[in-house]
Amino acid sequence: MTDRPDHDLLCTPPPTTGPPTSDLAEILERVLDKGIVIAGDIKIDLLDIELLTIRLRLFVASVDTARKAGIDWWETDPALSSRARRDALAEENERLRERLDAFESGELTAAAPAGGDGA
């Protein structure tokens, strides 16, 4: 008989134990929209509340929901997304091109007046 589930963290070596909100997140994801739906007399849209107040911060919505809600965590976290990887590379390329342009359009001569003619 336990008041709350125990967390078995054996062998998981996070540098710090998880923030207390993770426990709340686990409870919320279970109490908000689970269970046989029997209509109560007071109509309250829990999904509304969830979306407004916590899903945006505590949860990563399903990927589709996240996209609809404008959350791009999944796509911009370079750790998880190949698209983000491409974006990051594109940005990198863009910056390099700008630097190359700058070099080729005279700054190179200014910076290196003594450069010899090749060949």
Place this chain on the structure above:
Amino acid sequence: MTTPPPVLTYAFAVCRPYDGPAPTGLTGLDPGSPVRTLPTGPLTAIVQDVPAADHTEEALRRRLSDRTELERCARAHHEVITAVSSLTATVPLPLATLYRGDERVREALCAKEASFLTALDRLAGRTEWGVKVYAPTGPPAVRETPAVDSGRAYLDRVRNRHQGREQRQNAALQAAERVDAVVRGLAVATRRLRPHGPEATGPQRTHILNAAYLLDTTRTRELRAALTSLRRDEPAIQIELSGPWAPYSFTDTGAAP
């Protein structure tokens, strides 16, 4: 002479009538009235009187949109359900399931009696476990190459870093699938939940698997042994087990529509 303030009946959970003491020491949503059982034919609802003024649609929306109040309500709701489910098979009801009096609760239970009985049969002797898998985020210490660096070498280095990161993430996702396959093999039912965001997980790791499993209580030892093996075999990921939970995630599957 004052009339008592109007109350609503808050329903936490549904179970069968059971022998033994009702759960005690529970505050529930309102310290002013006890958490009690409400027998209805072959079913029993776990209920509490709550002030109607605090539970209008408007008041609920306001209170549950407040992070602190939402947490208080969610934990109180969860505490009652956990206490009941430690005594007998229990169908948890969603947060804020409210009726205008006991009679309305009875009507609701009668209308869904068959579904509840089916669910209670399926849940008897079983509990829910949560398995969460995380991949460490930040890149592992990259060996810096010397400052002398041609443009091409620089680009190569950037590309390698990205490729390495993507390979690690793919490996972590595959490891998570292996974890799921093992635990699924022990379970009678499975549900995927949404991964948690950085606010819940902290910045050092990304939540890549959030799953709930319904297991016979006789398999708890097997589950723990399997997790121990998985942690040994999958060093690239962090695996967390939580439970036993009341079967929150498994009350609707298979119920009559």
